[in-house]
Amino acid sequence: MAIGVKVIDRPIQQTSYVRATLSGMGLTLKHLLRPMSEKVTVQYPEEKLGVSPRWRGTHRMLTTEDGKAKCVACGLCPTVCPANCIKLVPGEDENGNRYPLVFEIDEFRCIFCGYCQEVCPEEAIHVGRHYENSEYSREGFVYDLERLMAQTHPVCEMWDPADPKGE
């Protein structure tokens, strides 16, 4: 045998087939007879496990009290976005307040890094704690401003260096 091959001495004295098989079948029978309440499966659509407070899912745009988007169209999020998935066309009203004319996020391109939330000075755009996103078409994954504002799921709590374990 070549040098360096790991040789395991099998415990031949204790090797058994029939008895070992029977004890193994006893073990599986014990599990088989467990009551239904001890099963580990989560019945998904009915029961859901919570996600981490730092879970980064599809986006949500927060609004002010009068129902307008908090976004001031500063352009930081499309700049910082590594996947280039945010499309922002800024506008300005008669008072000189900037607001987004077009604000679209392509959730297919998004890599859910959360930089947009991190960089936003107005705490307007957030990644959300949400994961049920199915759509029937690719176009459905381009979320416009209206849709982003209509989302209601909780938003991600970003990692805080002062509290690294999230306590």
Next chain:
Amino acid sequence: MTTIHALLQAATPSSEPHTLPFFAFTALKLIVVFTVYMVGVALLTLAERKISAWIQDRHGPNRVGFHGLMQPIADGVKNFVKEETYPAAANIPLFVLAPAMAFIPALVTWAVIPFAAPWDGRWGRIEMVLAPLPIGFLFILAISSLGVYGIVLAGWSSNNKYSLLGGLRSSAQMISYEIAMGMSTIPVLLLAGNVSMSKIVNQQAFETWNVLNLTIAFFIFLVAAFAETNRLPFDLPEAESELIAGYHSEYSAMKFSLFFIAEYANMVTASALMATLFFGGWDIPFTLWDNVAPHTFLKTLVTFLFFWSKILFFVFVFIWVRWTLPRFRYDQLMSLGWKIMLPVALGYIVVIAGGTLILESIGIHPSTWQFSVIFLAMNIVLLVALFGFIDRGRLISPAYSRLDKRNLDKLRRVRYERGMLEPVPSEGGAD
């Protein structure tokens, strides 16, 4: 018509082929057996998934219908409407033929298995077996070996190396275990003195079930049945980790499903054989009520249920073992078949035949209670010997084994004698 009568007479000399009732009841029995069998097989796919789930602390399919009871129907519909693909280089006729070849032998075997007590009705005695062949057991041996053709043909005609390897493995495995299986049933035939399935059932009903005095034969038959049906721990022909899906890698939709059905059909057939040969067939234990006249329809019905409960028990064992044991390595499989099961089966024939001969020569004939008691005692002794002493301390062809000191010294002596003396290596370095 006369030739048909003559043929039927030759096939079933016991029952007179009265024209109309005979044909009508044969057709009826065909329909009943086929329906129960196919529905059973369909539900088994669900049972397998449920039991495997429970063993693994899961729920199993529970979405379609009440607790997933409609799952087989959903699977069937899915398999019918799925696209069928044919490999470009496949041999299409054989490729299409193979699933049927895998499925039919399992079904045909049922022709000779008695599934209930006979019924003495208004139309004379009706045997509850499709074809009461006097050579039923030989028929089973002949037909059950055909099942491998489907798998081998599927493997070859797919023109896929993994399929071919699966088919090859399957053929080698079937040949190895077919022999042990056939040999393990010879003690049963020795005790029954007959190869007719009905006679074997009757002998067990009036004496003892064969499992009690031929446990080792039953054990060998059980292991061989696992190998014959390609179930874990012997599912080498479709070993996923090595061969994708083995012989049915290239099959899709209903053709794939047919292989699946064939596996379960084989399982039910093997279970029926075990029940018939070793567990008294349709016999109800501890009573002779079902075995003596008058043979009413109630008795037929109850024994039918008993037979099916025995089959379901063995099917459960099949599933249970599958979700307990890991797969054998291929050389271990061969070594187990040829070096252990075959010699044990052959030795057991000698023991049983010799025992019968000795007992008869001192005046104790089969079917007396002394004979049964002596066989039972002999069986216990053999069982303890086999499982108590022989089972422990052996490996079935280990991957490697370190040479022990004695063998090492022997090898060194040989080298001395041949003049190939080398410096004696340090401790443990020579293996």
